[in-house]
Amino acid sequence: MFAPAPFLLKDVSVSQVMIQVCVALIPGIAAYASLVGPAILVQLVIATLAALVAEAIMLKVRGKPLALFLTDGSAIVTAWLIALTFPPLAPWWLIVTGTLFAVIVAKHLYGGLGQNPFNPAMVAFAVCIVAFPALMSQWPSVGLQLGLVEQMNIILGWAPRVDALSGATPLDAMKTALKLGEGSFDVTTLLANQDIYGNFAGRGWEWVAAGYLLGGLWLWQRKLITWHVPLAFITSMTVLSGALWLYNPSQFASPLFHLLSGGAMLGAFFIATDPVSGCTTPRGKLIFGAGCGLLAYIIRVFGGYPDGVAFAVLLMNLSAPLIDLLTQPPIFGMKEKP
Amino acid sequence: MLMNLFKFKGGVKPPTNKTQSVTLPIAQAPLPSRLVVPLHQSIGGMPQPVVQAGDKVLKGQLIGKADGWISAAVHAPTSGTVLEVAMHVQPHPSGLDALCVVIEPDGKDEWIAHGPLDYAAMTPEAVREHLQQSGVVGLGGAVFPTHGKLTASKTIPMEELVINGAECEPFITCDDLLMRERAEEVVRGIGIFRDLLLPKKVLIGIEDNKPEAAAAMRAAVQALGETFVVVQVPTLYPAGGAKQLIRVLTGKEVPASKRSTDLGVQCFNVATAYTAWRAIAHGEPVVSRLVTVTGNVHAPRNYEVLIGTPMGELLKLAQPHPDTDGIIMGGPMMGFLVPDRQVPVVKATNCLIAHDDRLFPPKAPEMPCIRCGACARACPHELQPFEMYWFSRAKNFGKTQEYNIFDCIECGCCSFVCPSRIPLVQYFRFAKSEIWAREREKNASDQAKTRFEFKQLREEREKADKAEKLAKAAAAQAAKKAAEAAAAAAESSAAPVADTASAPTVTTSTDAPSATTMEATAGPRAAPENDVKRATIEAAMARAKAQREAAQPKNTENLTPEQQKAAADIEARRVSAHLIEPEPVAPAPASEKPE
Numbered sequence: 060m061f062a063p064a065p066f067l068l069k070d071v072s073v074s075q076v077m078i079q080v081c082v083a084l085i086p087g088i089a090a091y092a093s094l095v096g097p098a099i100l101v102q103l104v105i106a107t108l109a110a111l112v113a114e115a116i117m118l119k120v121r122g123k124p125l126a127l128f129l130t131d132g133s134a135i136v137t138a139w140l141i142a143l144t145f146p147p148l149a150p151w152w153l154i155v156t157g158t159l160f161a162v163i164v165a166k167h168l169y170g171g172l173g174q175n176p177f178n179p180a181m182v183a184f185a186v187c188i189v190a191f192p193a194l195m196s197q198w199p200s201v202g203l204q205l206g207l208v209e210q211m212n213i214i215l216g217w218a219p220r221v222d223a224l225s226g227a228t229p230l231d232a233m234k235t236a237l238k239l240g241e242g243s244f245d246v247t248t249l250l251a252n253q254d255i256y257g258n259f260a261g262r263g264w265e266w267v268a269a270g271y272l273l274g275g276l277w278l279w280q281r282k283l284i285t286w287h288v289p290l291a292f293i294t295s296m297t298v299l300s301g302a303l304w305l306y307n308p309s310q311f312a313s314p315l316f317h318l319l320s321g322g323a324m325l326g327a328f329f330i331a332t333d334p335v336s337g338c339t340t341p342r343g344k345l346i347f348g349a350g351c352g353l354l355a356y357i358i359r360v361f362g363g364y365p366d367g368v369a370f371a372v373l374l375m376n377l378s379a380p381l382i383d384l385l386t387q388p389p390i391f392g393m394k395e396k397p
Numbered sequence: 398m399l400m401n402l403f404k405f406k407g408g409v410k411p412p413t414n415k416t417q418s419v420t421l422p423i424a425q426a427p428l429p430s431r432l433v434v435p436l437h438q439s440i441g442g443m444p445q446p447v448v449q450a451g452d453k454v455l456k457g458q459l460i461g462k463a464d465g466w467i468s469a470a471v472h473a474p475t476s477g478t479v480l481e482v483a484m485h486v487q488p489h490p491s492g493l494d495a496l497c498v499v500i501e502p503d504g505k506d507e508w509i510a511h512g513p514l515d516y517a518a519m520t521p522e523a524v525r526e527h528l529q530q531s532g533v534v535g536l537g538g539a540v541f542p543t544h545g546k547l548t549a550s551k552t553i554p555m556e557e558l559v560i561n562g563a564e565c566e567p568f569i570t571c572d573d574l575l576m577r578e579r580a581e582e583v584v585r586g587i588g589i590f591r592d593l594l595l596p597k598k599v600l601i602g603i604e605d606n607k608p609e610a611a612a613a614m615r616a617a618v619q620a621l622g623e624t625f626v627v628v629q630v631p632t633l634y635p636a637g638g639a640k641q642l643i644r645v646l647t648g649k650e651v652p653a654s655k656r657s658t659d660l661g662v663q664c665f666n667v668a669t670a671y672t673a674w675r676a677i678a679h680g681e682p683v684v685s686r687l688v689t690v691t692g693n694v695h696a697p698r699n700y701e702v703l704i705g706t707p708m709g710e711l712l713k714l715a716q717p718h719p720d721t722d723g724i725i726m727g728g729p730m731m732g733f734l735v736p737d738r739q740v741p742v743v744k745a746t747n748c749l750i751a752h753d754d755r756l757f758p759p760k761a762p763e764m765p766c767i768r769c770g771a772c773a774r775a776c777p778h779e780l781q782p783f784e785m786y787w788f789s790r791a792k793n794f795g796k797t798q799e800y801n802i803f804d805c806i807e808c809g810c811c812s813f814v815c816p817s818r819i820p821l822v823q824y825f826r827f828a829k830s831e832i833w834a835r836e837r838e839k840n841a842s843d844q845a846k847t848r849f850e851f852k853q854l855r856e857e858r859e860k861a862d863k864a865e866k867l868a869k870a871a872a873a874q875a876a877k878k879a880a881e882a883a884a885a886a887a888e889s890s891a892a893p894v895a896d897t898a899s900a901p902t903v904t905t906s907t908d909a910p911s912a913t914t915m916e917a918t919a920g921p922r923a924a925p926e927n928d929v930k931r932a933t934i935e936a937a938m939a940r941a942k943a944q945r946e947a948a949q950p951k952n953t954e955n956l957t958p959e960q961q962k963a964a965a966d967i968e969a970r971r972v973s974a975h976l977i978e979p980e981p982v983a984p985a986p987a988s989e990k991p992e
Contacts, residue, residue, distance in 0.1 A: 063823045065809035066729040066757040067411045067567060071771075071816040073764050127762055173765035173817075285770075334768045339783070390801050391405070391640070391778040392652025 073172075076283060077132025083278045084139055084329065087270035094263040095147045095199055098210040102142040102154055105214075109155045110138035113162035121167065133172050137161050140180035140330060144322055144369065145187070146198050148213050153194055157183035177376045178336045184369040196365055198228050229264060230320045231365035233312060268324040275328025284332040287341055291348030292327035293318060296356050303360075317356060322368035326355060330368065336376045342386040343379070350375045400628055403648040405641045407777040408633040409810045411567050411730065413606060418570045418689050418697035423578055425701050426688075426714060432474055432500045432705030433485050433741040434460065439534040440541045441467030446498060452479040455509040457682050460498045463529055469542040470532045473500055474684040474703035476507040488708070488726050488743055492736030500705065511680035521547075521593050524677065531676035532683040532744075537561060537639075537666035538727060540745045543673060546663060547593040556661035557647050558596040560587055560670060562603040562610060563630060563637030566728025569748040571687040572667050574699045576603070576610035579671060580617035582678075586670030587625060589677060594663055599625040600646045601667075606632045634730060635808040639664040641777055653804040668747075688742060690715040692725070692750035702742050709738035712749055723752035730809040764817035772811035772821060778804050782811040782821050789828035794835070797828045805829075878940055882933040 091099050114134040118125050141157050161179035169175045188195040199205075205213070212218035278284045296317055303311040317323060322330070331337060331351040338347040351371045358367025437443045444461030448454060454473040461471030477500045484494035514527065525544040534540040549555040564572040576583060591599055601618075603611045608629070615627045630636050630645050640651050643662050651657045657664060668687065675681045684704055688711065691697035695716035702711055708724050725732040726746055734752060742749075750756075772782035781800055788796035802825055811821040 062734060062757075062760065063820050064727075064729070064731050064733060065411075065813050065822070066725060066732070066752070067813065068760065068818070069409070069411075069814050071814065072761065072818070073767060073816050076767070076769065076816050124762075127764070131764065133767075171765065173767045283769075285774075334770060339768055339770045339773065339781070387781065387800075388779060390652075390780055390804055391644075392650035392655070392804070393801075394650070 074130055074132045077136050079281060079283055080136050080278065080329065081132065081139060083274035083283075084143070084271075086273045087267055087325065088139075088143070090263075090266040090270035091143070091147075094267060096205060096210055097207045098147040098199075098205075098214060099142065101207075101211060101214055102145065102147055102149070103139060105151050106138035106142040106154050106158045107135055109158040110134040110141075110162050113159050114167075117163055117167035117171070121171065123171070128172065131172060134162055134166075137166070137179045137183075140325075141183045143325060144180065144184050146195060148197070148199050148210065149194055150216050151214050152216075153187060153191060157187045160186050173335055175335055176380075178330060178333050178372055181330060181369040181372045181376075185373060188364060188369070196231065198231075228321060228365055230359060234360070234365070237310065265319040268319040271324035271328055275324070275332075278328065278332075284328070285341070285344065287344035288332045288337065288348035288351075289327040291345045292323075292331055292352040292355075295349040295352035296323060299353055299356050300360075311360070317359075321359060321366035323355065326351060326368035326372060330372050331375070336372075336379065338379045338382050338386070340383055340386045340388055342388070343382045346382050346386065347375050347379060350378065400626065400646075402628070402630060403645050405636075405644045405777050406779050407775045407810060408635065408641075409775050409813050410632070411634060411813060413632070414568045414691070415570050415573070415606065418568070418691040418699060419573060421696075421698045423574050423687060423699045423701055424714075426703070426706060426711055428475060428502050428504065428506065429703070429706045429710045430502075431480070431707070432477075432502065432703060433707065433739075434471060434474060434498045434500065434705035435485070435487060435741060435743055436461040436471055436496050436498065438471060438532075438540060438704070438744045439469040440539065441465065441469070441545075443496075444468060444471050446482045446496065448473075448479050448482065448498060450479055450481045453477075454479060454500060455507055457509040457511055457684060459530075459682075463542075466529075467542055467545050468529075469534050469544075470530050470682065471498075472532055472682040472684050473498075474705050475500065475502045476505050477502040486737050486740055488735050488740040488746065490733040490736070497705075497741070513679055514677050516589075516677050519677075524589065524593060528673055528676055531672075531681070533669065533672050533676055534683070534744055535666055536668035536672065536686060536744060536747070537637075538731075538745050538747060539639075540743075543665065543669055546658075546665070547590065549594050549663075550658045550661070553659060553661050555594045555596040555658070555663065556598070557643075557663075558587075558591060558594055558599045559639075559643050559646055559662060559664040560590075560599065560601040560625075560667060561637060561639060561642050561664055562601055562607075562614065562667040563642050564607070565604060565632070565634045565637035566730055566732075566748070567634075568691050568750050569689050569728050570691075571689045571699050571747050573607045573610045574689075575668055575671060575687055576607070577613050580610075580613040581621065582674045583667050583671045584614065584617040584621055584623060584625065585678065586672070586674030587665075588621075588623065589673050590663075590665055590670060591625075596663070599623075601625055601627045602630050602636075602642045602646050603627065604632045604636055605629040634810065635777055635806070638777065638806055638808060640806065653801070683744060686742075686744060686746070688746055689748040690751075691748065693718045693721045693753040693756055694751045702746075704744060705741045707739045707741055708735060708746075708749055711742060712738070712751060715751070717751040718753065720753050720755075721751040722754070725750040725752050729757065730813070731807065760820075761818045763819050766817055766819060769816060771814040771816065775810040775814045777808060777810060778806060780805060782825075785828070786819060786821055786824050789824040792831070794828055794832050797825075798832065802828055802832075874941065874944075875937055878937045879933055882929075882936055886929050886932070 088099065088103070111129065111134055115125060115129055118128050138158055141161060142154060145154050145157060161183035165177055165179035165182035166172070166175050209218065275284070275289060279286055279289070297314040300311065300314040300317045304313050327348070331348055338344045351368070354371030354374055355367040358364060358370050362370075364370065436446060442464030444463055446460065447462050448460045453476075454460060455476045456473060458473045459470055460473050460479075463470045480499040480501050482496065482498050485497040485499070487493060487495045516524070519527070525547055528544040528547070529542060533543045535543060535546075562572055562576055564570070587599060587601070601614055603614065605611075611627055611629050618625045618627060628646060630642070635641055636645060639657070643657060643664055644650055647662055649660045649662055651660055651662070672683045672686075676683070685701055686704065687699055688702045689697070689699050690711060694712070695718065697715055700711065700714065708726070712721075712724060723734045724738060725748075726735050727733065727748055729750065732748070732750065766783050766786060768783055770783065773780070776782055778801075782805075785797050785800045785802050785805070788794070788800065789802075805822075805825050807822050807825065809822050812819070815821060
């Protein structure tokens with residue numbers, strides 16, 4: 060009989076970690092569902108099924124134990140993050156394509172769980188927004204109220220993609236308006252349009268962001284994430300957007316608008332905190348989080364894409380190994396004397 | 398007294414499971430049927446057996462003599478007969494055998510003559526020597542010979558003496574009970590350490606889950622009028638690690654590359670202090686120790702156990718449940734399953750835990766690392782276990798050392814918190830042992846290389862010496878010869894002495910002809926001069942030939958065939974042993990053998 064010490068182990072497992080991440084996403088999902096209707100739930104189901112099928116096939120191909128790895132929950136987290144970042148009424152095959160690419164290419168071809176250098180969900184987003192830019196930019200118009208059946212029909216392609224779908228996210232809408240307007244619009248008058256922008260950052264969207272914030276704080280309280288990445292992300296985005304906003308409030312929206320729009324909160328708490336593709340040292344996490352926040356802001360404001368979180372995270376994923384190498388903390392007994 | 402305590406990073410809080418074994422006082426374990434006393438029970442040199450099968454021994458009689466300074470003596474735990482001095486399986490995860498003295502007790506438990514020492518009159522050297530002869534070693538588990546830690550650094554003043562009564566491992570309570578019941582002797586033992594090291598302060602650290610022990614120690618310190626400070630430290634595994642306790646009590650961090658005395662601090666376990674006092678005040682060597690017997694048993698308890706008692710016999714006293722499937726020696730965090738139930742209790746045995754699947758459920762299968770960093774946050778040495786794991790797994794041992802793998806104390810905190818169930822400590826042990834093995838190999842090959850290079854150097858030097866001597870001898874010969882020839886031809890010729898003296902160098906074995914020789918052969922000369930020279934050369938060669946023949950080894954000329962054969966055999970052996978290069982059996986020309 061051979062079993063190495065320690066004989067006592069804490070009651071933790073990978074699947075427990077993943078399940079808790081899913082639980083933490085629920086407040087955001089609830090707010091999202093109340094905003095756009097059941098479509099998002101349909102998308103979550105489609106993404107989950109696609110992810111599990113892809114995971115099972117790849118595990119089989121790679122000769123890994125199916126039951127052990129299929130239940131680890133990592134594919135479900137990836138699927139949910141994909142569903143939450145894609146447009147809720149996107150056709151089913153779009154989300155399936157993204158999910159398959161994430162699980163098969165971004166995850167398993169790099170060695171599976173724990174081996175992927177890039178966040179699989181963000182790879183899926185980047186691939187689809189480059190390959191299908193129009194579909195990835197079609198968000199339901201504000202106030203569009205469709206029932207489950209109508210939404211299902213749109214997602215499954217049984218109904219024409221109605222004009223109501225050619226909406227944009229508040230973030231995208233503002234950027235387009237500012238660009239097209241050539242100075243005839245300013246942020247203050249745009250924001251006065253309560254139909255699109257709500258009180259802070261897009262009608263209803265601030266509640267989704269608040270849901271993610273709540274779930275993220277719970278993850279932090281459960282010690283599944285540390286404060287470094289979210290705090291650095293939020294701080295860097297606040298500082299940069301705040302500086303530009305103070306410099307020219309008519310051309311640049313306030314920090315609050317940016318923090319509560321698009322994928323900022325989801326990115327700060329659920330995506331940039333992915334341990335596999337992110338940094339691991341405390342100082343490295345600060346750099347990683349700050350880099351994500353800065354790049355996300357720069358890309359979403361000055362770049363050509365509606366949001367910058369995905370590309371920001373992928374770019375920082377690239378730098379993570381180097382950052383980790385350069386930020387190794389001093390060990391016990393080897394610290395400089397204060 | 399209010400004291401500023403420090404914190405160490407990381408640490409974990411496993412369920413302590415200590416209450417089960419503290420309800421009953423310490424009991425004396427009965428004499429077992431047979432004692433198997435391993436000779437190597439401490440770090441350092443392996444003690445040499447001084448008894449043999451059939452010898453009668455008394456309790457406390459020396460059976461293993463310390464080998465070198467870092468080594469400690471071993472004694473007979475009871476009176477009886479030595480059955481054998483033989484290899485037996487050891488309480489070590491390897492399951493390897495080592496030399497043991499097997500004693501059959503005679504039941505009388507009769508002590509060898511012993512008595513208190515005149516401590517006041519003893520020099521520090523004598524105290525250290527006596528502790529070594531009494532087999533006093535660190536009883537916290539590391540079993541480092543105590544006398545070896547009792548010399549203060551000459552350059553760094555000893556500031557704090559830390560006494561470790563933290564006992565942070567779950568299940569273990571032997572130090573707790575020792576402090577509760579024998580606090581006074583512990584404190585007196587600490588006094589000995591204090592006298593030898595002369596620290597500015599003595600701090601006794603006890604985890605705050607042992608209030609009774611702390612109270613007993615405080616009372617003893619007060620009763621004896623000492624100034625030691627008893628400090629209750631927060632219960633956090635591994636607060637009882639020497640380096641962690643030093644950090645908590647003094648704020649100092651001892652890295653792997655330094656000794657604690659370099660930082661003016663030294664640390665001993667409470668049980669070690671107790672045995673040191675017994676050795677000085679009663680002349681008793683270490684022949685028993687306290688062992689917690691707990692886990693899957695009906696009656697967990699602490700026993701005073703003779704060294705060498707088979708663990709199975711000891712465990713029976715606590716009435717293990719029938720589903721017990723193994724014995725853990727040590728705690729559940731750093732202990733190991735013993736390879737056999739009959740392995741003996743040794744000085745490092747502080748606890749036996751009856752193992753079963755209810756207390757220690759089988760581990761879930763290992764998953765890939767998800768770099769969650771829980772291990773890094775739990776590591777009390779602030780290492781990056783997951784990085785060391787990647788590199789250990791990849792057998793990239795150089796990288797594991799860059800990530801300070803040798804600072805790892807194998808406390809098990811990382812494995813404890815790992816959601817992927819990776820036996821991280823196992824990987825680190827593997828990496829460390831591989832690095833040690835490679836270093837040993839490298840040292841061995843380096844040594845062989847050095848030896849080989851030295852041999853080559855020596856042979857070349859000998860060759861050069863030989864050639865030089867030869868050249869000198871030949872030159873001298875030729876000069877003498879030339880002088881004679883010159884004297885003979887003096888009447889008819891006026892040959893320059895310098896020329897004739899240099900000419901014979903042609904006959905020497907030196908490869909490069911000297912400048913004068915070149916001149917002599919190339920330069921246009923008068924015919925009579927050349928004739929004289931040729932005559933001189935021929936005469937020199939003839940003389941050399943005659944001399945060579947005369948110098949044939951004489952002692953081999955009249956040998957019997959037997960003697961010749963013996964000589965040839967010796968020669969062959971020397972060749973096969975690489976003592977000399979093989980040489981032709983026929984004697985070399987005498988001219989090459991300088992006389």
